[in-house]
Amino acid sequence: MSKTKTKIVKPKPISGFPEWLPEQRAVELAWIDHIRAVFESYGFVNIETPAVEAVEILAAKGGDTDKEIYALRRLQGEESEPARMALHYDLTVPLARYVATHYNDLTFPFKRYQIQKAWRGERPQEGRFREFLQCDVDVIDNEELSIEFDAELPAIIFEIVDGLKIGPVAIHINNRKILQGFYRGLGVPDQVAAIRIVDKLDKIGPDNVAKLLREELGLSAPIAGQCLALAEIKTVDTSFVTRVQELGITNETLEEGLQELELVMDRLSHLPQGAVLADLAIARGFDYYTGTVYEGKLKDYPDYPTVFAGGRYRDLVGSYLNRKLPGVGISIGLTRIIAKLFKENRLQLGRRSPSHVLVAVLPGADMAKAREVGRTLRRRGINTEVYHQPAKLAKQIKYADRKQIPYVWFPASDEQPDHQVKALSSGKQISVDLADWRPEE
Amino acid sequence: MSKTKTKIVKPKPISGFPEWLPEQRAVELAWIDHIRAVFESYGFVNIETPAVEAVEILAAKGGDTDKEIYALRRLQGEESEPARMALHYDLTVPLARYVATHYNDLTFPFKRYQIQKAWRGERPQEGRFREFLQCDVDVIDNEELSIEFDAELPAIIFEIVDGLKIGPVAIHINNRKILQGFYRGLGVPDQVAAIRIVDKLDKIGPDNVAKLLREELGLSAPIAGQCLALAEIKTVDTSFVTRVQELGITNETLEEGLQELELVMDRLSHLPQGAVLADLAIARGFDYYTGTVYEGKLKDYPDYPTVFAGGRYRDLVGSYLNRKLPGVGISIGLTRIIAKLFKENRLQLGRRSPSHVLVAVLPGADMAKAREVGRTLRRRGINTEVYHQPAKLAKQIKYADRKQIPYVWFPASDEQPDHQVKALSSGKQISVDLADWRPEE
Numbered sequence: 001m002s003k004t005k006t007k008i009v010k011p012k013p014i015s016g017f018p019e020w021l022p023e024q025r026a027v028e029l030a031w032i033d034h035i036r037a038v039f040e041s042y043g044f045v046n047i048e049t050p051a052v053e054a055v056e057i058l059a060a061k062g063g064d065t066d067k068e069i070y071a072l073r074r075l076q077g078e079e080s081e082p083a084r085m086a087l088h089y090d091l092t093v094p095l096a097r098y099v100a101t102h103y104n105d106l107t108f109p110f111k112r113y114q115i116q117k118a119w120r121g122e123r124p125q126e127g128r129f130r131e132f133l134q135c136d137v138d139v140i141d142n143e144e145l146s147i148e149f150d151a152e153l154p155a156i157i158f159e160i161v162d163g164l165k166i167g168p169v170a171i172h173i174n175n176r177k178i179l180q181g182f183y184r185g186l187g188v189p190d191q192v193a194a195i196r197i198v199d200k201l202d203k204i205g206p207d208n209v210a211k212l213l214r215e216e217l218g219l220s221a222p223i224a225g226q227c228l229a230l231a232e233i234k235t236v237d238t239s240f241v242t243r244v245q246e247l248g249i250t251n252e253t254l255e256e257g258l259q260e261l262e263l264v265m266d267r268l269s270h271l272p273q274g275a276v277l278a279d280l281a282i283a284r285g286f287d288y289y290t291g292t293v294y295e296g297k298l299k300d301y302p303d304y305p306t307v308f309a310g311g312r313y314r315d316l317v318g319s320y321l322n323r324k325l326p327g328v329g330i331s332i333g334l335t336r337i338i339a340k341l342f343k344e345n346r347l348q349l350g351r352r353s354p355s356h357v358l359v360a361v362l363p364g365a366d367m368a369k370a371r372e373v374g375r376t377l378r379r380r381g382i383n384t385e386v387y388h389q390p391a392k393l394a395k396q397i398k399y400a401d402r403k404q405i406p407y408v409w410f411p412a413s414d415e416q417p418d419h420q421v422k423a424l425s426s427g428k429q430i431s432v433d434l435a436d437w438r439p440e441e
Numbered sequence: 442m443s444k445t446k447t448k449i450v451k452p453k454p455i456s457g458f459p460e461w462l463p464e465q466r467a468v469e470l471a472w473i474d475h476i477r478a479v480f481e482s483y484g485f486v487n488i489e490t491p492a493v494e495a496v497e498i499l500a501a502k503g504g505d506t507d508k509e510i511y512a513l514r515r516l517q518g519e520e521s522e523p524a525r526m527a528l529h530y531d532l533t534v535p536l537a538r539y540v541a542t543h544y545n546d547l548t549f550p551f552k553r554y555q556i557q558k559a560w561r562g563e564r565p566q567e568g569r570f571r572e573f574l575q576c577d578v579d580v581i582d583n584e585e586l587s588i589e590f591d592a593e594l595p596a597i598i599f600e601i602v603d604g605l606k607i608g609p610v611a612i613h614i615n616n617r618k619i620l621q622g623f624y625r626g627l628g629v630p631d632q633v634a635a636i637r638i639v640d641k642l643d644k645i646g647p648d649n650v651a652k653l654l655r656e657e658l659g660l661s662a663p664i665a666g667q668c669l670a671l672a673e674i675k676t677v678d679t680s681f682v683t684r685v686q687e688l689g690i691t692n693e694t695l696e697e698g699l700q701e702l703e704l705v706m707d708r709l710s711h712l713p714q715g716a717v718l719a720d721l722a723i724a725r726g727f728d729y730y731t732g733t734v735y736e737g738k739l740k741d742y743p744d745y746p747t748v749f750a751g752g753r754y755r756d757l758v759g760s761y762l763n764r765k766l767p768g769v770g771i772s773i774g775l776t777r778i779i780a781k782l783f784k785e786n787r788l789q790l791g792r793r794s795p796s797h798v799l800v801a802v803l804p805g806a807d808m809a810k811a812r813e814v815g816r817t818l819r820r821r822g823i824n825t826e827v828y829h830q831p832a833k834l835a836k837q838i839k840y841a842d843r844k845q846i847p848y849v850w851f852p853a854s855d856e857q858p859d860h861q862v863k864a865l866s867s868g869k870q871i872s873v874d875l876a877d878w879r880p881e882e
Binding site: 018020027028042048050087101111112121129131146152322355371372383403 | 449450451453454455458459460461462463466467469470481482483484485486487488489490491492493494495496498499506508509510511512513514515516517518521524526527528530538539541542543546547548550552553558562572589590593614660707708760761762763776793795796799808809812814816819824825826827829840843844846865867
């Protein structure tokens with residue numbers, strides 16, 4: 001054979017670009033279907049944007065993100081030209097561009113979800129991917145956006161994560177107005193810097209946060225202590241309001257934030273105890289957020305990264321449109337979480353074939369009759385494959401077994417006047433009626 | 442307002458990258474769901490491969506395709522480095538790489554479908570896109586692949602296109618062995634060149650094909666005439682066999698091709714008359730194909746491009762593995778066809794919201810009660826949104842109307858002891874039971 005002379009080069013996977021086996025992909029697809037169904041049950045529409053945007057749109061944010069952008073140029077003929085297009089690194093920038101482009105065709109409040117890949121040229125490492133599936137949900141309105149949406153999103157996300165059967169979730173909620181107003185009321189001059197420092201509480205602990213607040217912002221020890229006292233407030237109900245008031249600071253922005261968070265917590269009181277907590281330490285790094293902020297954690301996996309995060313922002317579209325479009329959104333890092341669960345074998349994988357039934361074709365059997373049985377079962381909603389050629393029974397059983405197809409069907413024939421079905425799990429074979437039989441789920 | 446001072450730059454769409462409004466995307470999603478369901482009903486598994494492959498894998502084919510490959514480099518820091526990754530331009534090369542990478546984890550025959558974007562740096566023009574959604578189905582086996590799969594694929598594709606409700610489809614089928622064997626039997630020295638010329642029959646007509654066969658291949662007029670006579674055979678049943686035999690050429694490869702095509706046509710005889718035809722003019726340009734070839738056309742739109750195409754190939758994985766993996770596959774150009782149907786307004790668009798019901802919240806109404814109604818309806822499988830704040834009825838009706846939500850729900854209250862539902866199409870408002878009511882489809 002000439003083939004053996006060819007140099008065999010087994011292709012290596014590219015690191016940071018995860019790829020699943022069919023039985024894993026079946027789980028991912030089931031997740032996506034579930035997520036879609038929940039979003040649509042709340043009236044959210046799906047959109048999909050191109051993988052690419054103009055470079056000036058993606059790079060507009062400046063900062064570190066620019067380094068991670070994958071630019072596109074044709075392999076031949078454009079090597080040396082400046083790139084004009086690049087892959088999107090999140091779904092928020094594309095949403096802003098989409099809303100600006102189609103503004104006149106959309107009805108506001110615009111409630112959309114989007115489940116797509118995004119790309120970042122990061123150094124690959126545990127839990128970080130260069131290509132990852134992101135599920136975003138946002139509500140955008142014209143000029144004003146009802147605070148009720150800040151309460152609706154966590155309810156939706158709770159239903160989604162709950163339905164994935166990966167254990168209980170804790171949704172930590174805060175409102176940046178509380179932090180800003182409190183710090184302002186305390187006399188902290190640079191409130192944004194203070195928020196950034198307190199945001200590190202989880203990683204570096206209270207002593208280091210207090211130290212940074214004193215050293216970097218020049219705050220007195222009692223003031224730094226007040227900042228920490230606020231961050232330590234975590235309640236599963238609206239009692240956080242009294243706890244903040246007990247700290248004795250008054251400020252208009254603080255009051256606004258407390259009222260907003262109180263309404264959000266109140267609306268979510270139908271969720272199981274502990275699913276939602278007011279957590280005044282949560283800040284989300286981005287200055288982008290201006291009100292409610294969210295962070296989601298799996299309670300069973302405290303070492304896992306944030307499962308989802310988001311918040312409210314003052315204006316989605318910036319300079320694209322001559323109007324203000326406030327929004328609130330949450331983004332679920334689907335690849336991040338599913339990859340970790342796969343790696344730790346914590347997910348029940350799908351079957352290796354969607355077929356419920358393999359129609360056996362024994363030596364000498366009529367292929368056309370077997371196909372007719374297949375068509376009948378499929379019309380009845382039963383996924384059915386017909387073995388692709390007459391072959392020995394053992395071979396077909398082995399095939400069904402390997403593909404985890406639970407039933408093997410033996411069509412009626414001259415020698416066997418009735419249809420028979422063998423359940424591979426029990427080995428039992430029984431006579432059945434083609435028009436009535438159903439697989440057990 | 443400071444906003445009016447900012448320069449407003451409305452982002453332009455990038456040509457060749459189609460993007461749909463929510464009501465169009467709803468149609469595309471419904472298509473994808475249907476396609477998935479049909480493939481899975483035949484036991485095909487879904488896989489998804491990364492958007493990128495190593496450049497050497499994509500560029501291996503050489504030729505014109507290389508010019509259309511979009512290479513990836515980070516926007517900052519890698520501008521001048523040679524690209525190592527590029528976006529895939531089809532789903533066949535990624536399949537080959539996937540099968541080689543995961544060979545030991547797959548069960549053969551490996552029956553997979555894949556619905557993903559692909560990218561080509563073409564000059565954008567009518568019906569050509571730089572980003573497009575492709576639906577591929579292939580069966581790959583080890584060393585030998587049953588001819589039965591050549592017959593199964595068109596049956597699957599027929600069911601898919603039939604279910605899209607875009608009019609009748611005609612699946613043209615040929616077998617390259619017929620062409621090759623016939624030409625060889627005729628004494629045509631370069632059979633591949635002859636196939637390429639006859640493949641132009643549709644575009645340039647029989648006279649020009651005959652001329653090219655004479656001038657470029659030096660064939661005599663009677664031989665060129667025989668080539669054309671073969672290409673003119675189109676039958677809706679297996680009668681093509683007799684018609685070919687009447688041309689008086691015998692050759693072993695020809696016989697093999699006739700037998701294969703006869704079996705395929707025979708297996709498809711349950712499909713509606715005219716859905717499938719043996720069309721001996723079909724060749725598919727690629728030399729890649731070695732047996733059965735397919736081309737699909739919409740009968741109602743004769744000027745439309747091919748809706749799907751494919752065929753059988755001798756070996757999928759080439760030099761990746763030290764074994765031969767023959768396959769047969771069909772690829773549906775989903776974006777191509779849906780874009781044209783959208784453009785010509787030939788598709789019934791989806792609703793602008795997936796909601797069946799909008800729960801109205803009148804001034805002074807209890808938001809929490811309205812949300813409870815929403816939860817109950819959703820639990821009953823009815824997509825429901827709750828209006829986001831107390832507002833005048835007219836405003837909420839207008840919102841429902843714009844979003845094409847068919848029903849507005851008025852929760853029971855002190856003033857109105859029963860739940861009521863208004864159907865926007867008729868304007869009728871009736872008292873209903875929250876536990877029983879269902880929307881009409």
